[in-house]
Amino acid sequence: MTLGQQISKLRKQKKLSQNDLGKKVGTSGDIIGRYERDEVNPSIEVASKIADILEVSLDFLIGKLDVEVDSKLLKRVIDVQQMNAEDKAHILYTLDALIKSVKLKSIA
Template sequence: MNIGKQIADLRKQKGVSRDELGKEVGTSGAVIGRYEREEITPSVEIANKIAKALGVSLDYLVGNTDLELTDKLMNRIKEVARMTEKDKDYVYTLIDAFIAKNKLKGLV
């Protein structure tokens, strides 16, 4: 997926106008429209601001990964990283249990 389509899709999913997104990242709605139509390409700095404004990683925005790492998920990962090894193991056990549960649902 190209970055322009990704920006447009994410912006629409979030219910944000081009003008609102432009204001948040320090540009205009018209420029956001040009990014979306692939007329111009945002700088890395602006692309990073757009990603943050839309709540995704820069890698996800530019299509380097299809894994959407939202700010919410990244904050939780950071919190787990600060835990003791014992607490991390407990969190991993809980996550593994939910993964197994969801896999079983898929078999039914």
């Protein structure tokens, strides 16, 4: 999927018009349309703003990641990353146990 197609898909999922997205980004709906048609590419700064507004990572928006990382989940990951080693280890141990439990339930 191209960058333009991705912007269009995510914009429609958020029920935003091209004009709405353009206003939030600080540009026009016509420019958003040109991005979506892959006539031009946004600058890094504009692409970053679009990703923020659409609540996805820039990597997901540009197609570098196949899995959409929810911005709230990403915030939590960053919070854990900034913790001291002992607290981080406890949280990751607990998270690993919960993930294993959920996977086992899905098998049964």
